[in-house]
Amino acid sequence: MHSNRFLLMTLAVLAVAVLAAWLSRIPIKYVMRNLLVRWRTTLLTSLAFTLVVALLTVMLAFVNGMYALTESSGQPDNVIVLSEGSTDESFSNLGFSDVGDIERQTGVARNGETPLCSKETYVVINQPIADPPPGRPRRRFLQLRGVDDPAVSAKVHAVTLYDGGAWFSDAGVQRVDGDNTSASAIEVVVGEGIARELGRDRSEQQLASAKNVERLDVGDLVAMDTRRLVIVGVAQSAGSTFDSEVWAKRSVIGPLFGKETYTSLVLKADDAEAAGRLAEFFNTQYTKASLQAYTEPEYFRSLGETNRQFLVGIIFVAIVMAIGGIFGVMNTMFAAISQRVRDIGVLRLLGFSQWRILIAFLAESLMIAVLGGAIGCALGYLANGWTATSIVSSGPGGGKFVVLRLVVDLGIVGAGMFLSVMMGLLGGFLPSCYAVLVRPLDALR
Amino acid sequence: MHTIRLIVKNLRRNPIRSGLTALGIMILVPVVTLIWSILSFLDAATEEKASNLKAIVSERWTLPSQMPYSYATSLSEGASREPDDLRPEDSMTWSFFGGSLDPKTRTFDNSLFAFALQPQKLLTMMDELDSLPADQKERFGKVVDKLASNRQGLILGEDRLAAIDRRVGDRITLYGLNYKDINLEFEIVGTFPVGRYDNSAAMNVEYLLAALDAYPTSHSGKKHPLADKCLNLVWLRVPDRSAYETIGRQIAESPLYTSPSVKVETASSGVSTFLQAYRDLIWGMRWLLAPAILVTLAMVISNAIRISVRERRTEMAVMKVLGYRPNQILLLVLGEALLLGAVSGAISSIATYVLVNNAMGGVKFPIAFFGVFFIPNDALWWGLAIGLATSFLGSIVPAWSTRSVRVVDVFSKVG
Incomplete structure (x- = not known):
């Protein structure tokens, strides 16, 4: 909802209504008084x-949050390289032998001698949850991203850690005090969103002694069947898909979960334009391996198919609800008119023309709409910042499980007000036309 | 009878108001019906069944599950080794082959994912296809026979067929998405019955296995990277919970499945895990959207009844003078709302049922791997119930207010 066109359209409709009211010199006080006298109905x-x-606002905020997530996840100067034909990391397999050559290509930015290339293996794990609290799932899908060099990957993705955290060690594992299992714990860095989600699995006893009750924090352990994950850092990743991911050493998690190859390489270019050229080069001129390259914004935009499907569903529900509401407004306005037939007759005899009467009743309907719509938007705004789980994907198969924040922006408020004003206009139009047809003498007889 | 006649007469006195209120109900009831249909389907899919269970065997850790095809035979037998060991009633293996019609650019419309399976299992193990009405089963059986006899056959859902702009009988080449460098040529041999599989595809697993076997000959003797990972899921049909536990134990204790290890879960448990991603969306539909529509509906009715009561205060005073008791007047007003709500709600839900199930072929709302939802038979009474409940809630306050209509007050204002 980046566009504020709905807000502009709403303001335009209201401006036209005010102008028409002013030009027609309709007795606004009379309109207002009628609304106040019938305050219960109003x-x-x-x-x-x-x-x-309010409902439309919350639903659109959800989709807006998904769009915000997919659009803000990518760095404009990054290029993501997958195996040919893949639009999703889950299905990509890059040969080990190809990786060295890819990162040495001209156009890949460097940090000293080191190419800024994040070599990654992305796997989705089915995590069993032992003794989940009531109402919590017994299994969940956990997204693991194995990286070779966390410092380089952090630089490429511009991910930083909260104070007190550190990236995993070269070994990627460590012994944890009090852990009696034979295997070492796997060091991981978790996104803030997934840290919050995982934190909800804790029992009341664990929460009582927790370092951070809101989410898991550095030092906390996550059970993974016979293995343990130890959190060494929490990423400041809010607003990106990385917020829902767990990062670990690739050499540890790749073999452990049967993904021996790289799934993706993320290359940093000098700027967005250079990134576009680099992606183009890999797609059209690079012949040593069959690759599919996207600039990161382009890649994350492609994950917006689910957003589109949800948006279509929401628009359908909103329109149907609005039509239902319109019938309610019509009822109110027809009743208002039938009660005030004599008033209309008097107004006509006082010299108010038919179109002024029409505007007066339309104004009444619009006022109800603006009042209701404004309260609805205000209520819906309370959802701003709520977190929710969802999935983003580019179509059948694949996709990413995400924790997103609902975003209510001006565009959404504008859409809500526009819907409300249109409901008011359409709901008030027929009854107002009926009012116009009232003949003054008949009305007073 | 007299009261009912009076109620109907009153409703007919202001046809515009009655009509608008009925239209409001008829518009909003279908939305609630659709939402509840989706929710009830998902609830049923995640509800643990006591008998005729389906179990899913998959790789223990990763998604997508990838197991060696060598697991297929023994897993299909429920890892039974001894004559006394329990075997599943039926089984089916799934491998997923994703392909795009365009080797360079994959879009939603030019790509598809096919279940690679033993063709006859489409009729005995696939949800809903295993319980088709006789005529549909016979028709679809012929399509399945074609897939069994033609290894290059492909069955598509109607929507997928339309999306890729092809017809039955056409030949297509799918460039492997998940199976890199495996490009398969297919002949479209038929379509799925309209409904749940409108966006799906099914192929003969033998074709995929043959392509994987042939891969080394064109790649310097190297096996395809997914050659030992091409079994994605194994479905088992078991008679009851106890059989499920036994077969689950047989598989878990078998030494055959160590690298990778496997897990067994009921189909409902597997679906629940997938639906976790949609948890908040489903919560919102159940506890925000549907209740909000019901409240809106109640308010539309309440508004109409309130206006009606206000307009008829004089009439009600006259009725009191004529001997009507307050409760009778209350029942009269309540009856108007209930009749309007019940009739409109019932008509609306029946119309929704017919329209969605027969004319539209279901509601397309992709959640997890469910693409199309149908209105269940139970929904035929939902409209009636919604209409009655919302009418009652919306009209009880204005109807109650009629009890306090005082003859003196009303007539003092008249004239």
Whole structure:
């Protein structure tokens, strides 16, 4: 919802309404007084708007959060290289022998002598959860990203750690005090979102002695069947797909989970333009291996298929709810008119023309809509910042499980207000036309 | 009878208001019906069954599950080694072959994922296809026979067929997405029955295995990287929970499945894990969206009844003068709302059922691996119940207020 066009359209409709009211010199006080006198009906009708708009706001905030996540995950100067035909890391397999040559290509930025190339193996793990608290799942999919050199990967992805954390060691494993299992614990860096999600598996007893009750923190252990993951750092990754990932040493987790090859390489270029050229080069001129390269923003945008599907569903529900609401408004306005037939007759005899009467009743309907819509937007705004789980993908198969933040922005508020105003206009139009047809003398008879 | 006649007469007195309220109900009830249909399907899919269970065997750790095809035979037998060991009633292996019609650019429309399986299992093990009505089963059986006799055959769902813009009988080449450098030529031999598999595809697993076997001859003798990982899932049908536990134990204790190790879970448990990603979305549909629509509906009705009551206060005072008791007037108003709600709700849910199931071929809303949802038979009474409940909630307050209509107050204002 980056576009504020709905807000502009709403303001335009309201501006036209105010202008028409001013030009027609309709008795606004009379309109307002009618709304106040029938305050219960006004309130009840507004509440229908409030509910529809609040719901629309929350639903759009969810999709907006997904879009924000997929759009802010990529660095514009990064190029992600997958095996040919792959649009998802889950299905990509890059040959070991190809990797060295790829990172040495011209256009790949360097840090001294080291090419800024993050060599990664991405695996999704089915994690059994022993004794989950009531209502929590017994298994979950955990996304692990194995990297060779965490310092380089952190630089490429611009990921930093919270204070007190560190990247995993060269060995990638460590002995943990009090851990009696024969295997060492695997050192991991977790995204903040998944740290929060994993933290919810803790029992009340564990929470009582937890370092951080909101999420897992440095030093905490995560059970992985017979193995343990020890958190050595928490990444400041909010707003990106990395927020839902667990990073570890590739040489440890690759063989452990049967993924011996690299799934992806992420190369840093000098700038966004150079990244575009580099991706183009790998797709069209590089012949030593069959590759599929994308600039990172392009890659993450391609994961927006799910967002689109959700958006279509939301629009459908919003429209249907709005139509239902429109019938409610029509009822209110028809009743308002039938009660005030005499008033209309008097107004007509006082010299108010038909179109002024039409505008007066439309204004009344619009006021109800604006009131209900504004309250709905305000209520919906409370959802701003809520976290939710979802999935982003480019189509059938693959995809990433993500923890996202709901985002209510001006575009969404504009969409909510626009829907509300349109409901008011459409709901008020027919009854207002009916009011126009009232003949003054008949009305007063 | 007299009261009902009076109720109907009252509703007909203001056809615009009654019509608008009925339309409001008829528009909103389908949305709730659709939401509840999706939720009830997901609830049923994740509910642990006591009998006729399906179990899924998959790689213990990673997703997608990848096991050597050498596991297939013994896992299909439930890892039974001794004559006394329990065997599943039926089984099916799944390998996934993803391919794109364009080797360079993969889009949603030009790619598909096919279940590579033993063709006859489509009729006995696939959810919903194993319980088709006789006529559909016979029709689909012929398609399955074609797949069994033609190793290069491919069955597609109607939507997928339309998305790739091909017809039955066409030949296509799929460039491997997950099986790099394995490009397969297919002949589309038929389609799935309309419904759950509209976006799916199925191929003969023998074709995939043959392609993997042939791979080394064109790649300097090197095996395909996924040659030993081409078995994705094994489905087992077991009669009851106890058989599931026994077969699960046989598999877990078998020394055959160590690298990689495997896990056994019920189909419902597997689905639950997948649905975890949609947890908040489902929560929102169940506890925010559906209730909010119901409240909106109640408010639309409440508004209409409130207006109606306000307009008829004089009439109600007259009725009191004529001897009607307050409760009778309350019942009259309540009856109007209930009749309107019940009739509109019932018509709406029946229309939704017919429209969605027969005309639209289900509602397409992809969640996990479920793409299409149908309105269950139970939904035929949901509309009636929704209409009655929301009408009652929406009208009880305005209806109650009629009890306090005082004849003196009303007539003092008249004239």
